[in-house]
Amino acid sequence: MFVIAHHFIQQPEEFWAAAQQGSASLPSHLKIHSVFPSRDMRTGTCVWEAASVNDVQSYLDEKMSSMAKNVCYEVNDTMALGLPQKTMEAAATAG
Template sequence: MFVIAHHFIKEPEAFWASAQNALSSIPPHLKLHSVYPSSDLKTGTCVWEAPSAEEVQQLVDSILGTMSKNVCYEVNEEAAIGLPQKRMEEARS
């Protein structure tokens, strides 16, 4: 499933540095597809592929929770426009 993570960032410099450093330690069952920071770096939206929104929520809160409020939710794939191609299902095939 696809999951959106919205980040409302209190400490932009620390947040984006921590997010960049965490890229190499994303668990293999989660896939970060896209990152969309706002021009002022105070908000961001990410597109994940994951078994559940709760798993993404736990991950981003554990890494970034002191620097941002994070809101994660499952995408309604039937109503969505422009989703990336799923990669996790391809890897299992």
Template sequence: MFVIAHHFIQEPELFWASAPEIIAAIPPHIKLHSVYPSRDLKTGTCVWEAPSAGEVQNLVDSMLGKMSRNVCYEVNEEAAIGLPQKTLEEAAS
């Protein structure tokens, strides 16, 4: 499933500087597809593919919770426009 993560960032410089380290630590059963930072870097939206929104919530809270408040939710794929190609389901088949 696709999951959106919205990040409300208290420490933008630290948050974005830590991005490469965090991306490298993503477990193989979760995929980060897209990252959309706001111009002022105080908010960001990411598109994930994962077994559940809860897994993404736990992951981003554990890695980013000291720098941001994170809100994750499952995408309604039938109503969505412009979702990326799924990759994890293909790999599991």
């Protein structure tokens, strides 16, 4: 499934540095497709692929909760426009 993560960032420099570093070593059950930071770097929206929303929310809460509030939700695939191709077998069979 695709999961949107909205980030409300209190520490932009630390958050984006950690995000860049963490994206290179994501757990195998998570994939990040797109990252859209705001111009001021204090908010961001990302498109993830995972078996569940909880997988993404738990990961972000563990890694980033000291720097940002992260709100995740499942994308309604039938109503969405411009979604990437699913690439994870577990996510493809879960959704």
